[in-house]
Amino acid sequence: MSLAMIRYRWSSFLGTFAALLLGVAVLAGSLSLWAAARPRVPGELAGAAVIVAAPRYDPPDGGFPTFRPWSAGELDRLTTDLAAVPGVAAAVPDRxxxxxxxxxxxxxxxxxxxxxxxxxxxxxxxxxxxxxxxxxxxxxxxxxxxxxxxxxxxxxxxxxxxxxxxxxxxxxxxxxxxxxxxxxxxAGPRFIALWLAPGAGAAEVAGRLPAVLGGLGTALTGDARGAAEPESDQRTRWIGAQLIIAVVFVGTFVAIFVVASTCAFSAAQRRRELGLLRAVGATPGQVRRMLLGEALLVALGAGVPGALLGVALAPLAAGPFVATGLEPAGFRVGFTWWAPVAAIAVGLVVAGLGVWLSARRASRVPALEALRVAAAEPRPMTLARWITGLALLALGGGLALLLPGSSAEQKPTIVLGSAMVLLVAAALLAPVFVVPIVRLVTWPARRGPTGLLVREGARVSARRVASTAAPVLAAVGFGVLLVGTFQTADAAVGIEDTAKIPESAVAARSGDTPGLSEAAVRAQPGRSVLTSTVYLESGRPLVASGVPGSAGLVASPELGWAAGQTVPLRFADGAVVAVPVAAVSDRVGSVELPRDLVRAHDPAALTDVVYLAGDFAPAPGAVRMTARQFVEREAAEEGDLIDLFLGVLLAISVGYTGLAVANTLLMATNARRPEFDTLHRTGATTGQIVRVVVSEALLCVLVGSLLGLAVAVPALFESRAGLQDEIGAPVTLVMPWGTLAAVVSVCGVLAVLAAVLPTLRARGGGAVARTMAG
Known part of the structure; x- marks a missing residue:
């Protein structure tokens, strides 16, 4: 029966089909990118079947693992012993x-x-x-x-x-x-490549190594050799992974949101049909299975081509990912069989979740009641909708109350989670706000025929208006919250970073280099900090700031050291040096050392900036700029990635919104043909009917926009408050008016087209001509 219903009502499933096809394509492509973004063995080590890694440290908070370098003595002993292992032709340190x-x-x-x-x-x-x-x-x-x-x-x-x-x-x-x-x-090596003799097996050789290595290393084979990838490439891949995760998360959320809204509206419109099925003996279970079967068949029909489309387009994203710094050079995307399978499975689950609530509600309607109220819209707010909406409202508000006591790292997650819960609550409670908002915005035109029809039509069809406004609500809420939060954070970072640079001019790296060479730094009249990494006996890394003129080691209080104490530190070259503690400061997770000491043990370190105290000395890879220009350039590089994040997420949310709005209005307009025929017979011209339809469509967009802003704007203020607490300075709230205007405009255009086209088609070609002429 589900298949027969789809054939008979295929036009009402187009929006759901398109939303699922797009969602599965995005998911399949994202999973293909994620599968390809695994750590890879550096080209120089790719031919080594076994790689020996230095002792590894895994941060308790789940950050990037680090490998502390070997000292010169440890390295000499290891290379000698490893070269003597049966099956090893050569042991080559990677430096x-x-x-x-x-x-x-x-x-x-x-x-x-x-x-x-x-x-x-x-x-x-x-x-x-x-x-x-x-x-x-x-x-x-x-x-x-x-x-x-x-x-x-x-x-x-x-x-x-x-x-x-x-x-x-x-x-x-x-x-x-x-x-x-x-x-x-x-710097000191952290990996040793083992080149095997002909006929030697990697697993066999690796099995002989623990006795040789002891606690000085671990043997890596197969895919585990990807741990030897440079740390800069690992961090680049992590950035790309965040975009992929965000795309999957937002795409799945919006897909469920859109499919659920569309299915609920479709089920409400089919009350007469469902009532007839109940009247002829269909059980509630049969109605539920029919609706679920329809959704799953549509999901399967959309999922297969969507998955193939996503897999086919994923390799085209490799170049842009590398160009924008989301993946390291050499990134390639191949075919991964489980990516399309997983995407299709998620599409089926999304469709099932989207239709589940509406199917349960439709199956419980008694046959006589369905037939009796089929000609009029039922109560827009059911008891279940009230309970769920208010519960989510309380949950979202409760999450917002957690902000004052949360850490700086937790606040962005809490703000986003609270906003998403409140967006769903607003969508569920939207029918409650439809009538007051409609009365308010239509008050100036309440006496005209168009204004009266729009006003009264929206009042008696609050559920229809809310169903159309729900996806607009999600798009506006997401767009304003995401863009406003990032733009406000950018302004806050600029304030904080500029405050750290008292000098009016700096010597900074050019855009072509990753840092300043030591020769460029020595040529400048000014002060610079050389950043490196030192390691505790446990292997824990600490950020080491090499400061000119420093009297000795300035330690963080969390390390538990006292002034006058001597502590062993392993430097970037692997050398272990006993350094006396000169003082204890409030810098958490870092230490301050004399700059010359840091440079002596880390010849590979580059300097970020020199704070000029005189005239700039030209040097390769160095440029002169003001402190503000330096901060803005550094922020702009991060801003490019942020803009990419926002562009992708907004494209997904607005794309889904367009599909949902168009599909909902197409279904609603097609179902209202008898109403339009009645208006036409009573003297209304096609132009007047079109004006009513356009006004109603724009009204739905306005309602959704206002409700989305009602959620997003308070969340923006919460986000700003968190940033102010973090940096200890006032932060100006940035309202993304351009994003808001773009999202609302796209939704408005799509809504008008989706409402007008079926109306004109229903009135015939002559009506179209008269409308265009008038």
């Missing part, structure tokens, strides 16, 4: 470092990839010409660069600009130098 080629005085290439593009020559890359580097200043480069053997190659490193001689070319990207050159540029 990447920063290097960029200079062309016409400017560093070129991807600045993120440049952080680990240099390595000591180990013979793992095949030479295509020339010889391996044997002396300081010699380098093997990728043959694709087109630099001939013997040519001079200007480069920029963490130490400063240099000119190397190309001794050979290879078949791999990167810069390979003699070990003596790498010693002054690379």
């Amino acid at each position: 990447p470092f920063y290097v960029q080629r200079i062309v016409d005085g400017r560093p070129v290439g991807d600045r993120r990839e440049a952080l680990h593009s240099g390595r000591p020559w180990a013979g793992t890359a095949a030479l295509t010409a020339g010889a391996a580097p044997s002396r300081p200043g010699e380098v093997v480069v990728d043959a694709a660069l087109g630099v001939p053997v013997g040519a001079a190659l200007p480069v920029l490193t963490a130490a400063g600009p240099a000119t190397w001689t190309v001794s050979g070319t290879s078949d791999r990207p990167g810069f390979y130098v003699a070990p003596a050159t790498a010693d002054g540029l690379a």
